[in-house]
Amino acid sequence: MSDSAASRDGYGHALISMSEDPKLVVLEADLGKSTKSCWFREKFPERTISCGIGEQNMMLVAAGLASSGYKPFASTFAIFTERAFEQVRNGIARPNLPVHICGSHGGTHTGTDGSSAQSIEDLAIYRALPNMTVMHPCDDYSTQQLTMKLLNHDSPSYTRTARNKTPRIYELNDSRLEIGKGVLLKPGSDVAIIACGVMVSKSIEAAEKLSEMGIDAAVVDMHTLKPLDESLVYELASKCKGIVTVEDHSVIGGLGGAVAEYLSESKPTILRRVGVRDRFGESGQAEEMLQLLNISTKDIIKSALDIVKME
Amino acid sequence: MGLSRLNGLSDDELVEELKEISRKCRVEIIKMVYRAQAGHPGGSLSEIDLLTALYAINMNVNPNDPKWDDRDRFVLSKGHASPGMYSILAEMGFITHEDLESYRVLGGVCQGHVDMKHTPGVDFSAGSLGMGLSFGLGCSFAAKFDGSPRNCYVMLGDGEIQEGAVWEAMMAARHHELGNLKVILDCNRIQNDDFVESQMRMFNIPEKWSSFGWNVKEIDGHDMHQIIEGMRWFDENNNLPSVLIANTVKGKGVSYMENNPKFHGAAPNEEQYSKALLELGEAI
Numbered sequence: 001m002s003d004s005a006a007s008r009d010g011y012g013h014a015l016i017s018m019s020e021d022p023k024l025v026v027l028e029a030d031l032g033k034s035t036k037s038c039w040f041r042e043k044f045p046e047r048t049i050s051c052g053i054g055e056q057n058m059m060l061v062a063a064g065l066a067s068s069g070y071k072p073f074a075s076t077f078a079i080f081t082e083r084a085f086e087q088v089r090n091g092i093a094r095p096n097l098p099v100h101i102c103g104s105h106g107g108t109h110t111g112t113d114g115s116s117a118q119s120i121e122d123l124a125i126y127r128a129l130p131n132m133t134v135m136h137p138c139d140d141y142s143t144q145q146l147t148m149k150l151l152n153h154d155s156p157s158y159t160r161t162a163r164n165k166t167p168r169i170y171e172l173n174d175s176r177l178e179i180g181k182g183v184l185l186k187p188g189s190d191v192a193i194i195a196c197g198v199m200v201s202k203s204i205e206a207a208e209k210l211s212e213m214g215i216d217a218a219v220v221d222m223h224t225l226k227p228l229d230e231s232l233v234y235e236l237a238s239k240c241k242g243i244v245t246v247e248d249h250s251v252i253g254g255l256g257g258a259v260a261e262y263l264s265e266s267k268p269t270i271l272r273r274v275g276v277r278d279r280f281g282e283s284g285q286a287e288e289m290l291q292l293l294n295i296s297t298k299d300i301i302k303s304a305l306d307i308v309k310m311e
Numbered sequence: 312m313g314l315s316r317l318n319g320l321s322d323d324e325l326v327e328e329l330k331e332i333s334r335k336c337r338v339e340i341i342k343m344v345y346r347a348q349a350g351h352p353g354g355s356l357s358e359i360d361l362l363t364a365l366y367a368i369n370m371n372v373n374p375n376d377p378k379w380d381d382r383d384r385f386v387l388s389k390g391h392a393s394p395g396m397y398s399i400l401a402e403m404g405f406i407t408h409e410d411l412e413s414y415r416v417l418g419g420v421c422q423g424h425v426d427m428k429h430t431p432g433v434d435f436s437a438g439s440l441g442m443g444l445s446f447g448l449g450c451s452f453a454a455k456f457d458g459s460p461r462n463c464y465v466m467l468g469d470g471e472i473q474e475g476a477v478w479e480a481m482m483a484a485r486h487h488e489l490g491n492l493k494v495i496l497d498c499n500r501i502q503n504d505d506f507v508e509s510q511m512r513m514f515n516i517p518e519k520w521s522s523f524g525w526n527v528k529e530i531d532g533h534d535m536h537q538i539i540e541g542m543r544w545f546d547e548n549n550n551l552p553s554v555l556i557a558n559t560v561k562g563k564g565v566s567y568m569e570n571n572p573k574f575h576g577a578a579p580n581e582e583q584y585s586k587a588l589l590e591l592g593e594a595i
């Protein structure tokens with residue numbers, strides 16, 4: 001964990017790594033420099049489509065390409081994918097066309113641009129769509145690897161990446177990474193912390209501090225929110241006293257929502273959700289945002305302690 | 312291309328053949344909507360002369376192999392006008408005339424709005440307005456990448472182009488110079504609530520498309536000679552995207568439906584049904 005990088009870089013590297021597939025097409029909406037699709041454009045301009053500042057058009061151009069056998073990867077800010085939500089719903093998810101959408105700059109961690117750019121609901125809205133796979137990897141290497149696995153994924157997907165650098169969790173080409181399978185980064189038997197995206201490194205940090213207090217916390221990188229790795233959640237719920245979910249996203253409908261939905265029906269378990277509590281963010285540095293919204297390392301620790309101390 | 316049995320006819324003979332196909336399609340449209348007691352007869356009747364000519368003259372498709380990679384694509388963006396499309400697909404042999412009875416019926420081949428997952432010959436799942444042109448753009452890109460001569464035809468409605476995303480697609484099509492993208496604009500002057508003029512005035516539509524850099528041609532969308540000329544014009548213009556602006560009459564062919572906003576999305580009752588078939592020269 002000595003290095004750090006932004007997960008959006010992983011998306012950019014993945015596109016180049018997949019370039020040998022002649023059916024790969026990359027679509028941009030004037031934010032290629034931000035999402036890192038610009039690296040692909042520099043090398044393969046003939047297979048990069050500029051859609052200008054027009055996300056609604058971009059999503060459906062991608063759908064048309066997919067219907068003709070191409071493998072379109074379209075990116076913009078997470079928040080602006082939402083502008084084209086109905087295009088994604090009706091034009092991509094409904095006909096189950098394998099269009100792969102990457103929403104970068106997701107979450108409040110995006111920082112000083114302020115609340116208009118901080119998507120806190122993207123994971124929830126895409127989770128609600130039939131046929132969609134929804135991912136939020138935690139570092140550049142896992143983003144790269146999981147994005148590359150989408151090349152032969154025959155249904156649509158949404159992947160959220162982050163703007164700012166966070167600690168690297170994985171080695172390149174980690175064999176544990178599979179779409180739909182959470183990764184147990186640290187085993188533990190007292191409490192289980194299930195996190196995604198930028199909050200994974202914070203969760204590891206929290207587990208280390210809990211360990212100093214004599215509490216054995218498991219940490220899982222749940223990079224895929226849909227389909228949820230239910231068997232892993234079940235296993236953790238069986239072994240530990242309770243579960244803490246952690247995300248830079250609303251507690252409504254995201255990772256916390258997904259885990260709560262599963263547990264309440266299949267294995268009722270004590271649950272604490274660390275996430276954005278039904279409010280918008282504001283301008284601030286990434287770390288300041290996590291503090292402001294009570295989703296920092298100390299909030300993870302507090303939730304874990306709540307569970308452990310319960311009678 | 313098109314219907315091979317029409318090859319070699321003089322233009323006058325072709326016009327008569329196409330008129331007869333359209334008439335039969337109109338009868339099917341009325342029957343579908345009457346049976347379902349729901350649906351959109353007005354826009355189906357306004358578009359059908361255009362669809363008939365498009366399929367009979369231009370479309371390079373194979374009903375026995377509806378997913379053939381190099382087929383021309385057709386995107387009915389105004390997907391509510393599905394009875395029109397189903398009637399021509401049945402005429403072409405993509406679906407059977409019995410399939411038309413499944414319109415709006417659970418498990419049916421003919422969904423309320425055209426759906427590529429249910430109906431052979433349907434290339435795009437429409438139903439939400441303003442989406443088909445962008446999808447067609449994607450199909451046109453794919454043809455270009457493949458080095459294929461196939462075209463993508465898109466039909467839009469004049470109410471539909473109030474959706475802003477259509478204009479995003481218009482810009483993008485010209486920017487990328489997709490000459491294999493051909494649009495038919497069915498200007499029937501009526502949308503769901505009322506006349507287009509009362510809901511959102513568009514002023515000079517041909518001028519607007521022209522200013523976006525498209526090839527533009529305006530025709531009477533029920534004059535079969537002009538329609539044939541328009542379809543041939545598509546073939547002659549492959550440098551830039553082209554739009555054929557067709558002035559049509561909503562509900563064309565059934566007197567009480569013509570220019571009547573009520574029949575944008577309403578079915579005829581029994582008495583009206585008989586009258587419609589009579590007017591269309593069909594014995595009950």
